[in-house]
Amino acid sequence: MRLNDKVAVITGGGRGIGQGITEKLLAEGARVLIAQRQPLDAPLATHPSVAWVDADLSTREAPYEIARAAEDAFGGAHILVNNAGMMFEQSIEDMTEKEWERMMAVNMRAPVFLAKALLPQMRQRGGGSIINIGSIEGIGANPWHVAYCGSKAAVHGFTRALAVDLGVDGIRCNAIAPGWISSDLSADYINAQPDPTQAHDDLMKLHPTGRTGKPEDIGAMVVFLAGDESTFITGQVMVVDGGRTAKLPLPF
Numbered sequence: 001m002r003l004n005d006k007v008a009v010i011t012g013g014g015r016g017i018g019q020g021i022t023e024k025l026l027a028e029g030a031r032v033l034i035a036q037r038q039p040l041d042a043p044l045a046t047h048p049s050v051a052w053v054d055a056d057l058s059t060r061e062a063p064y065e066i067a068r069a070a071e072d073a074f075g076g077a078h079i080l081v082n083n084a085g086m087m088f089e090q091s092i093e094d095m096t097e098k099e100w101e102r103m104m105a106v107n108m109r110a111p112v113f114l115a116k117a118l119l120p121q122m123r124q125r126g127g128g129s130i131i132n133i134g135s136i137e138g139i140g141a142n143p144w145h146v147a148y149c150g151s152k153a154a155v156h157g158f159t160r161a162l163a164v165d166l167g168v169d170g171i172r173c174n175a176i177a178p179g180w181i182s183s184d185l186s187a188d189y190i191n192a193q194p195d196p197t198q199a200h201d202d203l204m205k206l207h208p209t210g211r212t213g214k215p216e217d218i219g220a221m222v223v224f225l226a227g228d229e230s231t232f233i234t235g236q237v238m239v240v241d242g243g244r245t246a247k248l249p250l251p252f
Contacts, residue, residue, distance in 0.1 A: 001029030002227040007074040009033045012084030014040045016183045020215020021222045031074050035066045057110040067117035076121035079226045082111035082132045089144040100147050107151035127170025129226045132159050134175040156237045163235030172234035174225050179241025181213040208243035
């Protein structure tokens with residue numbers, strides 16, 4: 001297995017995209033510390049290679065609590081996956097500074113300072129891999145996503161900057177920009193449309209692959225970026241979207 005003896009820290013690793021990433025990491029032999037507020041569901045809760053730390057990423061203390069938990073549970077981390085994030089739809093006229101600041105705290109500040117908190121552990125191990133989950137909305141935009149798009153574009157930017165700064169330590173930093181990934185939340189969104197069947201069909205037409213993504217699609221890319229096959233790849237934003245952003249829309 002490609003990640004034997006490696007320890008990965010993943011935020012929000014117990015649900016949605018994060019769970020898909022966790023399951024792929026475990027399948028490749030990694031031990032995983034999941035940092036999130038919700039307790040883990042079975043079978044992750046009882047998995048011998050999984051530990052959990054209760055962490056509120058909106059707080060300034062969370063990155064350092066997570067780093068201590070990684071040291072206590074597994075002796076330190078080789079891999080960081082900054083997966084957890086939040087999203088809301090809000091026009092700039094209605095958005096408050098408090099809402100903006102919370103988005104930036106969770107989506108941007110937490111990943112940056114978690115990388116800082118884990119840096120000594122990665123240096124001690126001779127290097128590592130930081131993988132930030134961005135979004136195609138860090139490249140394009142949907143309506144009323146000023147804060148979300150801003151935060152994800154920032155994730156892509158600091159990914160490149162960390163890659164430049166940390167290369168000397170043997171630490172690579174890349175981002176993944178997922179497109180539409182199927183989940184309970186995305187299904188609820190489709191079902192809330194006036195014509196869910198038509199909405200689903202229209203969504204499929206946006207994807208040259210003929211389908212939307214699955215959490216394990218992102219997990220597979222994480223495993224690649226965490227492993228030895230990608231040691232010459234750093235500072236990149238890997239788009240995983242079934243070709244959605246490559247396809248030019250037509251007005252008819």
